[in-house]
Amino acid sequence: MNQQITNLMTSAATSSAQIIKNNFRKTDDFKNKSSHIDIVTPTDVLSQQNIRKVLVEGMVSLGYAETDIGFVEEESKVDVLKKYNFIVDPLDGTSNFSSGIPYCCVSIGFAVDQVLVAGVVADPFLDTVYCGVLGEGSFVKKAGEEKRQLLLSNKSMSSWMVSAHYNGLDKVHDQFSCYERIYPSVRGLRNLGSLTLDLCLLADNVFDVVLNKGCYFWDLAAASVILKEAGGQLFDYNGAPLAFDWNDSKKKYLVVGCRPDAVSDVLSFTN
Amino acid sequence: MNQQITNLMTSAATSSAQIIKNNFRKTDDFKNKSSHIDIVTPTDVLSQQNIRKVLVEGMVSLGYAETDIGFVEEESKVDVLKKYNFIVDPLDGTSNFSSGIPYCCVSIGFAVDQVLVAGVVADPFLDTVYCGVLGEGSFVKKAGEEKRQLLLSNKSMSSWMVSAHYNGLDKVHDQFSCYERIYPSVRGLRNLGSLTLDLCLLADNVFDVVLNKGCYFWDLAAASVILKEAGGQLFDYNGAPLAFDWNDSKKKYLVVGCRPDAVSDVLSFTN
Numbered sequence: 001m002n003q004q005i006t007n008l009m010t011s012a013a014t015s016s017a018q019i020i021k022n023n024f025r026k027t028d029d030f031k032n033k034s035s036h037i038d039i040v041t042p043t044d045v046l047s048q049q050n051i052r053k054v055l056v057e058g059m060v061s062l063g064y065a066e067t068d069i070g071f072v073e074e075e076s077k078v079d080v081l082k083k084y085n086f087i088v089d090p091l092d093g094t095s096n097f098s099s100g101i102p103y104c105c106v107s108i109g110f111a112v113d114q115v116l117v118a119g120v121v122a123d124p125f126l127d128t129v130y131c132g133v134l135g136e137g138s139f140v141k142k143a144g145e146e147k148r149q150l151l152l153s154n155k156s157m158s159s160w161m162v163s164a165h166y167n168g169l170d171k172v173h174d175q176f177s178c179y180e181r182i183y184p185s186v187r188g189l190r191n192l193g194s195l196t197l198d199l200c201l202l203a204d205n206v207f208d209v210v211l212n213k214g215c216y217f218w219d220l221a222a223a224s225v226i227l228k229e230a231g232g233q234l235f236d237y238n239g240a241p242l243a244f245d246w247n248d249s250k251k252k253y254l255v256v257g258c259r260p261d262a263v264s265d266v267l268s269f270t271n
Numbered sequence: 272m273n274q275q276i277t278n279l280m281t282s283a284a285t286s287s288a289q290i291i292k293n294n295f296r297k298t299d300d301f302k303n304k305s306s307h308i309d310i311v312t313p314t315d316v317l318s319q320q321n322i323r324k325v326l327v328e329g330m331v332s333l334g335y336a337e338t339d340i341g342f343v344e345e346e347s348k349v350d351v352l353k354k355y356n357f358i359v360d361p362l363d364g365t366s367n368f369s370s371g372i373p374y375c376c377v378s379i380g381f382a383v384d385q386v387l388v389a390g391v392v393a394d395p396f397l398d399t400v401y402c403g404v405l406g407e408g409s410f411v412k413k414a415g416e417e418k419r420q421l422l423l424s425n426k427s428m429s430s431w432m433v434s435a436h437y438n439g440l441d442k443v444h445d446q447f448s449c450y451e452r453i454y455p456s457v458r459g460l461r462n463l464g465s466l467t468l469d470l471c472l473l474a475d476n477v478f479d480v481v482l483n484k485g486c487y488f489w490d491l492a493a494a495s496v497i498l499k500e501a502g503g504q505l506f507d508y509n510g511a512p513l514a515f516d517w518n519d520s521k522k523k524y525l526v527v528g529c530r531p532d533a534v535s536d537v538l539s540f541t542n
Contacts, residue, residue, distance in 0.1 A: 095459045099432040100477035102397060103374075103463075125397065126373060161370040164462075169455055176451040183443055188366045191435075191462045192374075206371035 001133045004062055006118050009086075009108045010129055012054035013122035016047040016106045020091060021124040025100050041098055047090035047106060048073055055086055055108075072249045074218045081246060085111045087221035093194030105197040109221030114246045119222030121200050130200040132226035138203055150203045150230035152259050160186040160208035163198040163257075167214025175213060182269040199223035202257050203230035209266050210257035213237075217249055233260050239267050272388055272404045275333055280357075280379045280391040281400055283325035287318040287377045288395035291362060295395075296371050312369050318361035318377060319344055326357055326379075343520045345489045352517060356382045358492035364465030376468040380492030385517045390493030392471050401471040403497035409474055421474045421501035423530050431457040431479035434469040434528075438485025442525075446484060453540040470494035473528050474501035480537050481528035484508075488520055504531050510538050 023043040052071060059069050070082030074089050086108055091097060093104030102125040110118040121130040127143035130150075138150040164179045166172055179189055190207075192198060195215050201207045203226050221244070224234050234242040235256045245251050258266050294314040323342060330340050341353030345360050357379055362368060364375025373396040381389040392401040398414035401421075409421040435450045437443055450460055461478075463469060466486050472478045474497050492515070495505050505513040506527045516522045529537050 095432070096461075099458065100475070101432070101461065101463070101472070161366070161372070166454060166460060172451060172454055176447045180443060180447040183437060184440055187370065188464065189437060189462060190367075190372065190464055191460060192372070193459065193461055201372070204371070 001117055001136060002062075005059075005110060006120065006131060006133060008055060008058040008062070009110060009118065009120040010122075010131060011058070012051045013106045013108050013120045014129060015054060016050045016090060017122040017124035019043065019047050019050055020097065020104065020106065024097065024102065024124075041091070041094060043097065044074070044091040044094055048088065051086075051088050051090055051106070051108060059084070072217060072221075074216065081114070083113060085114070087111065087116075087218050089196060089218040089222075092196040092219060096193040101193060103192050103197065104194050105200070107196045107218065107222040109218075109225065111221075116221055116225050116244075119225035121196055121222050121226065123197060123200075130203065130223075130226050132203075132222075132229040134225060134229070136229070138226045138229035140200075140204055150205075150226070152203070152231040153205055154259070154261075155205075155208055157185055157265060158187065161206065162186050162189045163195075163202070163207045163210040163212075164189040164191055165195060165198075165210075165212040165214075166191065167212060171213040175211075178211070178270050185269075195219050196223050199227055199234075199257050203227045203232055208258065209262065210255070211266075211270065213254045215253050215255060217244055217251065217253070220244070220253060220255065227257060231259065232257060233263070235263050237267065237270055239263050272407060273333075276330070276381060277389050277391065277402060277404060279326060279329040279333070280381060280389065281393075281402060282329070283322045284377045284379050284391045284393035285400060286325060287321045287361060288393040290314065290318050290321055291368065291375065291377065292395040295368065295373065312362070312365060314368065315345070315362045315365055319359065322357075322359055322361055322377070322379060330355070343488060343492075345487065352385070354384060356385070358382065358387075358489050360467060360489040360493075363467040363490055367464040372464060374463050374468060375465050376471070378467045378489065378493040380489075380496065382492075387492055387496050387515075390496035392467055392493050392497065394468060394471075401474065401494075401497050403474075403493075403500040405496060405500070407500070409497045409500035411471075411475055421476075421497070423474070423502040424476055425530070425532075426476075426479055428456055428536060429458065432477065433457050433460045434466075434473070434478045434481040434483075435460040435462055436466060436469075436481075436483040436485075437462065438483060442484040446482075449482070449541050456540075466490050467494050470498055470505075470528050474498045474503055479529065480533065481526070482537075482541065484525045486524050486526060488515055488522065488524070491515070491524060491526065498528060502530065503528060504534070506534050508538065508541055510534050 068083040070085040072087040089107040132138035339354045341356040343358040360378040403409035412418045
């Protein structure tokens with residue numbers, strides 16, 4: 001993997017993180033998308049424009065042809081797949097952002113010939129960047145601290161912290177029932193409001209399980225590389241490793257993130 | 272209210288916040304208290320020792336008799352009520368702290384003749400201090416930013432963000448059922464893991480409702496002043512303003528925090 005490309009992704013993610021930080025609680029301007037729980041703000045759009053500009057200009061200056069560079073983005077209607085594709089969530093945790101909860105992130109995955117090879121996630125409020133490269137490991141770098149490798153450790157279920165998302169009106173009873181079953185066996189359930197950042201915290205041994213029944217490729221792409229390189233994995237609710245469908249970028253996913261050796265214990269609660 | 276005492280409380284809270292920040296993710300040493308979901312760490316104890324030292328030395332240097340100063344503290348077995356009482360939670364969000372989720376706080380309430388007159392809450396990770404004084408308003412001060420007054424604004428239910436806690440095994444079915452009922456009507460539910468900090472975010476128009484069925488005087492004392500001065504209120508689940516029992520400092524409370532004019536809407540979901 002070309003280190004210059006991960007540097008470029010980091011530059012795009014951190015500059016968009018700064019846009020998010022600058023606009024935090026400055027405006028409550030937002031639009032509903034599919035419903036009142038699915039919203040977009042002008043900051044999502046600014047962040048996405050910044051990322052596209054930094055990545056396209058940077059890739060071209062590294063010698064890549066602009067015609068070989070494609071984007072799969074939350075705020076775009078049409079995705080055109082190319083040899084090199086960036087999978088971008090310019091602001092994961094828009095509801096948090098618009099409500100004033102300082103927990104959200106910028107997510108950029110990178111794929112060559114439809115194979116994910118790198119992921120960068122930036123947390124604007126804790127000045128933290130997570131970066132994973134296929135075959136080269138995952139790392140976290142917080143401002144003022146040393147870069148640190150991410151490696152999942154084994155914990156007993158009674159000390160698990162579980163990221164428990166609610167997704168959409170059709171899945172909500174399933175989810176509440178599942179969380180009620182798992183609650184007595186673990187240390188705690190949290191719903192912090194950014195799936196992508198939760199997956200990074202899973203890679204960093206903060207969460208032990210992440211459960212979500214309504215997410216998209218751009219929520220998962222970067223974090224899936226970071227998690228995999230740390231020793232974790234995304235699964236579907238049958239326990240099979242999650243596979244992305246490149247031909248349907250708007251496909252909704254149901255995911256379990258955890259250590260591979262924990263998935264059967266997790267699924268005993270979810271099904 | 273003596274400004275020197277709120278300065279002292281702020282000094283105690285921010286120095287303990289620094290202890291928490293310094294010890295974050297440095298150790299996973301903790302002990303179970305009543306169960307695996309109720310834990311204490313050496314950092315809770317260090318924070319509490321620091322607060323008691325700063326407050327006692329400071330009050331004595333301001334001319335108050337040490338024999339007039341009492342403490343109600345989470346980590347103490349015995350509380351002795353005096354003319355001046357500090358109600359202290361040295362680390363609200365211990366499970367977050369021990370799991371590595373950077374969302375917790377230090378909470379110090381102050382009462383004269385068993386009337387709460389001031390509250391200070393410090394967030395270690397966002398370098399933010401909330402302070403409320405009876406009759407003088409509530410304010411938030413973030414490092415590098417101007418002090419800002421807290422005043423609740425009115426929002427429609429579809430844009431509400433609800434802090435939805437899970438508390439203990441006996442209440443869990445009630446809570447999940449309630450949250451499942453409220454979920455379709457609001458923007459989102461979050462469980463961030465620190466009741467006290469959630470109440471400060473309520474006072475700052477981030478949360479619109481806070482629901483909890485298992486908390487204590489020290490979780491609520493400081494935040495109740497901050498919330499009240501911002502125009503909010505703590506209620507019980509019958510809609511009556513919450514009253515603290517000074518003769519039973521270990522009493523468990525069930526609370527709804529919100530704008531007074533929203534409580535009947537909230538209770539239509541909870542009961």
